[in-house]
Amino acid sequence: MTTDLHGRTQRLELSDQGLRDFEAVVLDATPEGIVVNRSAFYPGGGGQPADHGVLIWQGVETRVVGVRKGDDLYLIPAEGDPIPPVGTVVRAAVEDERRSALMRTHSGLHVLCGVVFRDFRCPVTGGNMEPLTARMDFNLPEVPPGFKELVEDACNAEIIADRRIDVRVLPRDEAFAIPDIIRTATNLVPPEVEDVRVVDIVGLDTQADGGTHVASTKQIGRIKVTKVESKGRGFRRLRIAISD
Numbered sequence: 001m002t003t004d005l006h007g008r009t010q011r012l013e014l015s016d017q018g019l020r021d022f023e024a025v026v027l028d029a030t031p032e033g034i035v036v037n038r039s040a041f042y043p044g045g046g047g048q049p050a051d052h053g054v055l056i057w058q059g060v061e062t063r064v065v066g067v068r069k070g071d072d073l074y075l076i077p078a079e080g081d082p083i084p085p086v087g088t089v090v091r092a093a094v095e096d097e098r099r100s101a102l103m104r105t106h107s108g109l110h111v112l113c114g115v116v117f118r119d120f121r122c123p124v125t126g127g128n129m130e131p132l133t134a135r136m137d138f139n140l141p142e143v144p145p146g147f148k149e150l151v152e153d154a155c156n157a158e159i160i161a162d163r164r165i166d167v168r169v170l171p172r173d174e175a176f177a178i179p180d181i182i183r184t185a186t187n188l189v190p191p192e193v194e195d196v197r198v199v200d201i202v203g204l205d206t207q208a209d210g211g212t213h214v215a216s217t218k219q220i221g222r223i224k225v226t227k228v229e230s231k232g233r234g235f236r237r238l239r240i241a242i243s244d
């Protein structure tokens with residue numbers, strides 16, 4: 001099984017996406033970054049930005065404004081905030097509003113990806129998100145009439161269908177035996193990775209993915225396709241907004 005370790009930090013959010021507070025011990029601390037033994041702060045990746053939050057210790061507060069990935073995971077403190085000394089036990093909280101919005105947005109992007117591939121057979125070439133807004137790039141030579149509305153309606157139908165979103169960790173061979181995974185992930189997962197985390201919108205979209213997701217599509221809310229841009233030959237950029 002996977003250890004969920006990044007450097008010396010156990011990543012709690014990979015197996016518990018609902019976790020928002022936890023206790024940890026400080027292993028290393030400078031104004032540039034604080035290393036703890038366990039963390040539920042999503043460090044960023046796969047288009048999903050890092051979490052924000054707070055560490056509380058000995059009556060003071062250190063705001064966490066981002067995470068840097070190196071040999072260890074470094075929680076980035078707000079400039080001028082007090083730094084907990086090594087050995088301190090801190091209580092940590094992930095900012096719920098931001099993270100929950102990012103989970104809805106990330107799952108929304110997977111719905112979009114699944115719908116566009118199913119209905120138009122075009123692959124994703126990139127994507128990025130902020131809380132409740134996102135973009136996804138596709139290779140689509142011709143934009144069919146009514147494309148924007150067709151995509152939006154199909155996405156919202158999948159939301160109403162309330163499909164389950166399962167996260168599981170599979171041995172590499174087993175993960176890549178799932179046909180859909182190959183189109184998004186084969187080239188992205190380094191060969192030395194033995195276990196692959198798979199996010200499955202059951203019946204719609206299966207991807208190798210390290211991000212945080214809601215438990216079923218209804219929790220996304222509503223998807224609006226706000227824009228379809230042409231960025232070059234076959235290069236289409238869809239922008240979406242998520243609302244309740």
Ligand SMILES: [Zn+2]
Nearest residue numbers: 046106209211
């Ligand atoms: Zn993803």
